[in-house]
Amino acid sequence: MTRAYNFSAGPATLPEPVLAQAAAEMLDxxxxxxxxxxxxHRGREFDEIFARTELRLRELLAVPAEFKILFMQGGAIAENAIVPMNLSRGGVTDHVVTGLWSIKTRQEALRYGEAHIVASNAADGAANHTTLPAPATWRLSANASYVHVCSNETINGVEMHELPDLRALGCDAPLVMDCSSHIGSRPIEWTRVGLAYAGAQKNIGPSGLTLVFVREDLLGHALPFCPSAFDYAVVAANGSMYNTPPTYSIYIAGLVFEWMAAQGGVAALEQRNIEKATLLYDAIDGSAFYTNRVAREARSRMNVPFFLPDDRLYAPFLAGAEEHRLLQLKGHKSVGGLRASIYNAMPLAGVQALVTYMREFAQRHG
Amino acid sequence: MTRAYNFSAGPATLPEPVLAQAAAEMLDxxxxxxxxxxxxHRGREFDEIFARTELRLRELLAVPAEFKILFMQGGAIAENAIVPMNLSRGGVTDHVVTGLWSIKTRQEALRYGEAHIVASNAADGAANHTTLPAPATWRLSANASYVHVCSNETINGVEMHELPDLRALGCDAPLVMDCSSHIGSRPIEWTRVGLAYAGAQKNIGPSGLTLVFVREDLLGHALPFCPSAFDYAVVAANGSMYNTPPTYSIYIAGLVFEWMAAQGGVAALEQRNIEKATLLYDAIDGSAFYTNRVAREARSRMNVPFFLPDDRLYAPFLAGAEEHRLLQLKGHKSVGGLRASIYNAMPLAGVQALVTYMREFAQRHG
Structure with missing residues (x-):
């Protein structure tokens, strides 16, 4: 068995001890x-797994008591509809556009009411979606039921390193954030958040599980056509067991949470993520060969898109990377180029191996 | 390691070779x-897994070419909303009530239009939901967009051993069936079906995966507020990858399909299921101690609820069963008593062990 370094944007690499434990416990x-x-899902064994998983998650992310944690299904794309069905009351929602995921969110919200674009980084320079519009410039609506952001744009490699403080902007609406691709990579400023959601398949576990953190006062306003299984108040009242939850995915998430705690928790993981991202961005910026187009202050620590000086070099770069057991480095089709996703479970050694390969490749082809 | 015989109604026992292979392949x-x-989910490795899984499923159940197979999330409870959002056009739907699952389905359909109860086995004798109303007695609506049945009621242990032929009843509406708890246990008469759905967590694999089989001519009529991720036309057009599918659950389902093929396919499994169910029902009927309240012609081959002559005996029965490594035999709270779920993956030896224990227990306490 030879494990590769897997830079997939999601589903993504998982900690080896988690997989080893899951394999060992598979039959018994x-x-x-x-x-x-x-x-x-109603037996005492799974009860124990579920309770421990939720508790660990609450500890790791310091989730305040007034937030319910819901274990749901359908990923961020389903949540893009489920959020307005629960929170919009059919009225206005505000959307900050920072990349392809926040655009998708806003398009889906249009089914349920007026979805205003209050800021956008489209056409913001040489390439689209490479900066972050400053919160002071957001044209917030007076009557929005919430303000939506995607706090890390997986495809564009843009990350909000500080969450906006809506109250400081004179806005009472809750902040709703899609944090799928950086949840668990750094602490969350919960006082600034009303609702956060995340597909599990980046930092948490297998695809098919969605985490929703919702402040209790936001529950209970679902539109009449919202399916029961996706009504936050119903899901919360039933402890995420109104429908059968994705039990195995929850178990794997629980093992990942144990692993995260053993790494020193989210603050320690954040330091390691900074170290890994710095290594990779420095390798890109320090070369005359590789480029990253994102403004420095907006660069994601999780997803690093980068480009080669000549389109004919992508095929040999990717073939050589596979030979070096560096996998899934192709960029998203809408952005092109290459992308390295370096989530919590990617060890520093994996980024070092990538950087070493990049240097060799640049020397040969530069 | 000692594997027990696990009679859980779902999530449920899986074939040991499937789990062994999943464990062996977990890290690589x-x-x-x-x-x-x-x-x-967009890489070549998962492409191969997905294509093979779908093909095997199509072969095993002889799914005709005019049916799309969709791999979705949310289980039967989510589908209870997703089906009317896609098929009802906001109008009338017909519902045959045969137990707690079809009742839930009808209640959810009420959110989207008129949901008529056209037949019911409630209050049908000494206990509720123990018979099957004959199709000739169904009071079908002239304008229903579909007729819904739950072809196997997991909680009540009632199974339709033949699917209704709506055309023979003078009805042109498509039949929609929730077949969650007996899919794969016998062949399906597709000429009588418009849409079939099934949560995976009984005969197919882990919870969190839902299979939907939909005749192509029924696609394309979703209500405007139907989330994109649950619009059958969108899911079909994107090969079940509009949102990230539950990849690991699909892989496990694929391993189960390989195992089913190795068992001789669905017809061979059906024979074994008949043998197992006959053994258990004979043990119940042949004793003066155990009772099953379902009419013989309506008895499920998958879920067998049964009762003891004295309520004080349930605790010792369940404790003794655990000592014999016969697990999860407690009945559903709404029916009470005991329930043995004997899906495809339950070996004959498991049912034999249960019957042997039941005989011993009856001798001691009868």
Missing amino acids: WRGSGMGVMEMS | WRGSGMGVMEMS
């Missing part, structure tokens, strides 16, 4: 005679 | 350097 979870996949 | 799928959970 701790003497229960069943694998986790086979357990009733 | 066939030399790719990645586990399946870590693969991009």
Whole structure:
């Protein structure tokens, strides 16, 4: 068995000890005679797994007591509809456009009411979506039920390094954020947040699980056509078991949370993420060969898109990377080029191996 | 490691070879350097897994070419909303009530239009939901967009052993069926079906995956507020990858399909299921101790609820069963008593062990 370094944007690499433990427990979870996949979601064994997973998550991210944590399905794309069905009351929602994910969110919100673009980084320079519009410039609506941001744009490699403080902007609407691709990579300023959601398949676990953190006072206003299974108040009242939850994905997420705690928690992981991102961006910026087009203050620590000086070099770069066991480095089709996703589970050694390969490749082709 | 016999109604026991293979491939799928959970859903490795899984499923259930197979999320409870959002056009839907699942389905459909109860087995005898209303007695609406049945009621243990032929009843509406808890246990008469859906967590794999089989002519009529991620036409046009699908659950389903093929396919599994169910029902009927309240012609081959002659005996029965490594036999709270779910993956030896224990228990306490 040879594990590669896997730079996929999601589903993405997971910590090896998590996978090893899952494999060891696959046929028999701790003497229960069943694998986790086979357990009733209402049995005492899964109860224990679920309670521990939620508790660990609450500890790791310091989630305040007034936030419910919901374990849902459908990923961020489903949440893009589920959020307005629960929070918009059919009225105005505000949207900060910073890349392809926030654009998708706003398009879906148009089904449920007026979805205003209050700021945008489209056509912001040599390339689209490479800066962050300053919160002071956002043209917030007086009557929006919430303000939506995507705090890390997986495709464009743009990250909000500080969450906007809407109250300081004179806005009472809650902030709603899609933090799918950097959840768990740094602490969250919960006092600035009303609702946060995240597909699990980047920093948390397998695809098919969505985490929703919602402040309790926002519950209970679902539109009449909102499916029961996606009504936050129903999901919360039933402890995420109104419908059968994705039990195995929750178990894997729980193992990842244990691993995160063993790494020293989110603050320690953030330091390592800074170190990894600095190494990669320095390698790009320090070369006359590679380029990253994102403004420095807006660069994502998780997703690093970069480009070669000649389009004919992409095929040999990717083939050589595979030979070096550096996988899934092709950029998203809408941006092109290359992209390295370096989530929590990517070790520093993986980024070092990538940087070493990049230097060799640049020397040969520069 | 000691595997128990696990009679959970779902999530439920899976074939041991499936779990063993999943464990062996957890850290490295066939030399790719990645586990399946870590693969991009758009990469060539997962493409191969997905294509093979869909093909195997189509072969096993002889799904005709005019049916799309969609891999979705949210289980049957989410589908109870997603089906009317896609098919009802806001009008009338017909519902055959045969137990708690079809009741839930009808309640959810009320959000989207008139949901008529056209037949019901409530209050049909000594206990509720123990018979099947004959199709000739259904009071079908002239203008329903579909007729819904739950072809196997997991909680009540009632199964339609033949699907209704709506055309023979003079009805042109498509049949929509929730077949979550017996899909794959017997062949499906597709000429009688417009749409079938099934949560995976009984006969197929882990919870968090929903299979939808939909006749192509029914696509394209979603209500305007239907989330994109749940619009069948969008999901079909994107090959179930409009949002990130539950990749690991699909992989496990694929391994289960390979196992089913190796067992001789669905017809062979049906024979084994008949054998297992006959053994268990005979043990119940042949005793003066155990009772099953469902009419013989309506009895489920998958879910067998049964009762003891004295309520004080349930605790010792369940404790003794656990000692014999016979797990999760407690009945659903709405029905009470005991329930043995004996899906495809439950070996004959498991049912034999249960029957042996039941005989011993009856001798001691009868």
